[in-house]
Amino acid sequence: MNKVTKHILFSFGLFLCFGFVVLKNKKLLFEYPEYWPIPHYDFSKLSMSENEFQLGRHLFYDPILSRDNTISCASCHTQATGFAHVDHELSHGIDGRIGKRNSMTIMNLAWNTSFMWDGGVNHIELQALAPISSENEMDASLEQVVDKLNASEKYRTLFYNVHNDSIITGQRTLLAITQFVVMLTTSNSKYDKHIRKEVGGEFTEQEKNGLSIFRNKCASCHTEPLFTNNQFENNGLKIDPTLNDFGRQLVTNNPEDSLKFKVPTLRNIQFTKPYMHDGRFETLQEVINHYTSDVQHSNTVSEVLKNNIKLTHREKVDLLVFLRTLTDKEFLFDKRFTFPLKNKQPIKS
Amino acid sequence: MKHMQSKSMNLYFFMAMFIFSFQLVFSQKNTEKLIVNIVPIFNGESILKDTWYVTQSKDSIQLSKLKFYLTNFVLIDKESSTDTIKKQQLIDVFKKKTLSIELSDIIYTNNYVLNFDIGVDEKFNTSGANAGDLDPINGMFWSWQSGYINFKIEGKSPSCTTRKNKFQFHIGGYQKPNATIRTLAFNLASIKEKTLTINLDAYPFFKSIHLDSQNQVMIPGKEANSVANLLPKMFSIHE
Numbered sequence: 001m002n003k004v005t006k007h008i009l010f011s012f013g014l015f016l017c018f019g020f021v022v023l024k025n026k027k028l029l030f031e032y033p034e035y036w037p038i039p040h041y042d043f044s045k046l047s048m049s050e051n052e053f054q055l056g057r058h059l060f061y062d063p064i065l066s067r068d069n070t071i072s073c074a075s076c077h078t079q080a081t082g083f084a085h086v087d088h089e090l091s092h093g094i095d096g097r098i099g100k101r102n103s104m105t106i107m108n109l110a111w112n113t114s115f116m117w118d119g120g121v122n123h124i125e126l127q128a129l130a131p132i133s134s135e136n137e138m139d140a141s142l143e144q145v146v147d148k149l150n151a152s153e154k155y156r157t158l159f160y161n162v163h164n165d166s167i168i169t170g171q172r173t174l175l176a177i178t179q180f181v182v183m184l185t186t187s188n189s190k191y192d193k194h195i196r197k198e199v200g201g202e203f204t205e206q207e208k209n210g211l212s213i214f215r216n217k218c219a220s221c222h223t224e225p226l227f228t229n230n231q232f233e234n235n236g237l238k239i240d241p242t243l244n245d246f247g248r249q250l251v252t253n254n255p256e257d258s259l260k261f262k263v264p265t266l267r268n269i270q271f272t273k274p275y276m277h278d279g280r281f282e283t284l285q286e287v288i289n290h291y292t293s294d295v296q297h298s299n300t301v302s303e304v305l306k307n308n309i310k311l312t313h314r315e316k317v318d319l320l321v322f323l324r325t326l327t328d329k330e331f332l333f334d335k336r337f338t339f340p341l342k343n344k345q346p347i348k349s
Numbered sequence: 350m351k352h353m354q355s356k357s358m359n360l361y362f363f364m365a366m367f368i369f370s371f372q373l374v375f376s377q378k379n380t381e382k383l384i385v386n387i388v389p390i391f392n393g394e395s396i397l398k399d400t401w402y403v404t405q406s407k408d409s410i411q412l413s414k415l416k417f418y419l420t421n422f423v424l425i426d427k428e429s430s431t432d433t434i435k436k437q438q439l440i441d442v443f444k445k446k447t448l449s450i451e452l453s454d455i456i457y458t459n460n461y462v463l464n465f466d467i468g469v470d471e472k473f474n475t476s477g478a479n480a481g482d483l484d485p486i487n488g489m490f491w492s493w494q495s496g497y498i499n500f501k502i503e504g505k506s507p508s509c510t511t512r513k514n515k516f517q518f519h520i521g522g523y524q525k526p527n528a529t530i531r532t533l534a535f536n537l538a539s540i541k542e543k544t545l546t547i548n549l550d551a552y553p554f555f556k557s558i559h560l561d562s563q564n565q566v567m568i569p570g571k572e573a574n575s576v577a578n579l580l581p582k583m584f585s586i587h588e
Contacts, residue, residue, distance in 0.1 A: 120494040121494075121495050133493075142486045170487075171478045171484045171485075171486075174485070251494050
């Protein structure tokens with residue numbers, strides 16, 4: 001046997017060993033711009049496979065997660081609005097019950113260090129537990145959900161495709177949801193193209209001016225490139241006496257955290273209305289006016305808001321124009337993130 | 350020629366490694382098992398569902414739930430060297446098969462003390478969705494504020510003015526200064542037949558709890574921390 005034949009046989013053997021594995025469950029790559037920070041999330045528990053992503057996508061859009069099969073994650077997290085709940089101050093869940101906060105966006109979560117407006121959830125894999133068990137949202141328990149999934153042939157098959165067995169556990173369910181939501185990366189807005197000096201990223205004078213105002217007045221909390229510093233701040237909103245929501249203090253029991261809420265990302269903010277933890281502002285104009293003239297002073301108000309932010313009318317307009325460059329239509333209309341069609345099953349094993 | 354030599358060297362090396370690892374797997378190590386059995390009692394009586402017990406402060410109670418984690422088993426010998434056995438077990442007093450903990454790969458040389466924790470340590474509280482007994486499906490994980498419930502005891506008592514006369518103690522929290530994990534130590538010198546039998550007595554828990562005034566702890570914090578101090582008092586060697 002000459003050398004060449006040996007090599008061919010060896011490669012063929014290797015292909016036999018590994019070739020099918022690759023075909024069976026396509027691997028996912030987690031991609032993001034090279035100048036971004038390294039993600040906070042450690043991906044090691046995920047299979048990073050197309051099948052797990054598709055399973056997570058089915059779960060995200062399936063009301064099976066709620067007590068009476070009426071509410072899915074997507075009920076309050078709509079793709080076209082950055083996975084926020086457009087036009088709802090406070091999100092409503094099961095039986096039409098109203099929650100006490102505005103649903104957050106789901107974007108670039110791999111970089112988040114904590115979850116929910118008060119940071120009560122410490123890990124992305126556990127985030128879904130909160131809406132599943134909240135009595136105003138899905139009002140179920142992970143145990144009930146897993147029982148329903150185990151009784152479903154569709155899900156037994158989908159889980160089999162990921163794990164090579166059809167055992168459905170709480171952990172596997174949470175990891176599948178994580179596999180989907182962690183892939184929701186938005187990094188192709190006009191702003192991003194501008195930073196990368198790509199075609200389509202040419203800023204007008206107004207947008208350039210808006211960016212420089214933003215960097216001077218807003219970026220200490222809404223830090224680029226993720227547009228959040230992952231911290232909790234009191235941004236000087238008046239207390240809503242119908243909610244009396246003291247934010248992070250409810251989790252930490254620390255008076256220094258009174259009225260502090262998670263600094264949200266501003267990506268796709270053009271479409272994520274209404275704004276603030278209780279959705280009190282309908283428009284971005286109202287948001288900017290709050291920061292320039294309506295900040296309530298208290299012991300815990302953010303350092304940078306102790307003096308009202310000063311902006312001329314023209315600067316406000318430029319800032320608004322800049323904020324629109326954070327819209328990433330490729331993300332908002334990415335077909336991979338939409339409702340999974342019935343006939344479009346994930347890759348079969 | 351030189352090339353050939355290094356090739357056969359490689360082959361010998363791999364063969365040696367193969368034989369070595371084979372031996373490693375099948376060699377007779379002196380490892381054995383240690384069984385830890387938990388016997389749930391209330392002041393000497395067995396704990397059963399729908400059965401009335403009287404606490405030291407004269408509250409009549411029935412227990413409906415008694416679940417807790419035992420983790421981080423560490424064997425310490427007389428020379429103070431330690432052997433840690435990775436195991437987290439959720440004990441459910443009303444599920445018999447959870448009451449026996451099997452620790453394998455024990456080296457019985459000079460083991461002197463067995464340490465273990467009541468509760469789940471910080472590492473698992475911050476590492477996302479875990480499997481097995483730590484799977485959040487077991488109802489021992491808080492959803493609105495991430496963290497394990499280390500110890501859960503529920504029941505009813507006419508002394509409680511709560512809905513359905515219920516009392517609920519969900520003791521958890523991993524962050525200092527109110528971390529609720531507690532460590533126990535048991536001397537192994539006198540154990541018989543490689544089995545350590547431990548009483549879990551609910552009586553001492555209610556010794557300093559007056560159910561008319563204290564009947565619910567459901568969040569981490571100072572109160573949970575002080576209730577956690579009662580937990581080690583519930584465990585003792587079965588005589």
